[in-house]
Amino acid sequence: MSKEFTILYYATARDATKMSSEKIPLPSQSPFMSLKDLTMLLKERHKKLAPILEYSLYAINMEYVENDQAILVKEGDEVAVIPPVSGG
Amino acid sequence: MSNRDFVKLTSEPLILQDIVDLVKDDGAGAISTFNGTTRNIFEEKSVIRLEYEAYVPMAEKVLLDIISEARTKWDLTKTAIFHRTGIVPVGETSVIVAVSSVHRKESIHAVEFLINHLKEKAPIWKKEVYSDGSVWKENAENRRKC
Numbered sequence: 001m002s003k004e005f006t007i008l009y010y011a012t013a014r015d016a017t018k019m020s021s022e023k024i025p026l027p028s029q030s031p032f033m034s035l036k037d038l039t040m041l042l043k044e045r046h047k048k049l050a051p052i053l054e055y056s057l058y059a060i061n062m063e064y065v066e067n068d069q070a071i072l073v074k075e076g077d078e079v080a081v082i083p084p085v086s087g088g
Numbered sequence: 089m090s091n092r093d094f095v096k097l098t099s100e101p102l103i104l105q106d107i108v109d110l111v112k113d114d115g116a117g118a119i120s121t122f123n124g125t126t127r128n129i130f131e132e133k134s135v136i137r138l139e140y141e142a143y144v145p146m147a148e149k150v151l152l153d154i155i156s157e158a159r160t161k162w163d164l165t166k167t168a169i170f171h172r173t174g175i176v177p178v179g180e181t182s183v184i185v186a187v188s189s190v191h192r193k194e195s196i197h198a199v200e201f202l203i204n205h206l207k208e209k210a211p212i213w214k215k216e217v218y219s220d221g222s223v224w225k226e227n228a229e230n231r232r233k234c
Contacts, residue, residue, distance in 0.1 A: 008143065010141055010211065010213060011141055011215070011224045012224050014141075015224075059143075059146060059211070062143075062145060062146040062149050064209075080143055080146065080211070082143070082211050083213065083224070084226040084227070085208075085210060085211055085212055085213060085226075086212070086213050086224065086225035086226050086227050087140070087171060087183070087206055087207060087210045087211075087212030087213070087214065087227070088124050088182065088183055088203065088206060088207040088214075088227065
């Protein structure tokens with residue numbers, strides 16, 4: 001069985017994908033995926049998500065990913081697409 | 089959660105007095121609060137209701153992190169941040185921040201800090217529903233991807 005991680009969609013991202021979460025398999029040749037590769041993969045899976053990803057942040061395991069961090073997604077991670085927030 | 093910092097995302101109505109009671113302390117001479125209420129008009133459009141969605145476990149974690157940061161700046165006795173989820177009718181309270189401290193200055197500053205950082209960082213989203221559609225809102229404080 002392939003190794004996978006979970007991705008969560010909220011607000012505009014949930015509307016665009018019509019789902020709140022999904023499991024995504026890691027490529028068989030690598031136990032990791034860069035966020036750049038993840039963004040490309042998500043744009044292919046969900047055409048309507050592409051413009052939203054341009055202005056969203058990622059959180060991995062409930063921590064925001066800062067732009068300069070070379071973080072890799074690994075098996076079992078919970079990755080969230082965080083569109084601009086509007087709490088309050 | 090500690091017995092001095094209270095954070096909750098809830099679909100239940102928020103009652104200011106209940107949250108004031110949580111931060112009340114005999115050693116604290118001041119309790120400051122912020123009570124955010126849903127408005128009925130946005131750019132001349134009539135809002136029927138608001139719908140809040142949250143990444144609940146992360147939102148609660150972010151709010152506790154914000155409280156920890158506030159505690160490095162001011163000496164605070166107790167703090168509470170409660171935020172609604174789900175449908176919130178116009179005119180109801182969507183968020184309450186309450187802070188107690190020995191003297192007033194600390195809690196007044198901390199309340200402003202906490203609500204500002206909530207609006208910037210907490211993974212919570214508000215959808216305004218009008219008679220002719222709906223829009224996901226965006227806070228001006230948002231951090232953006234480069």
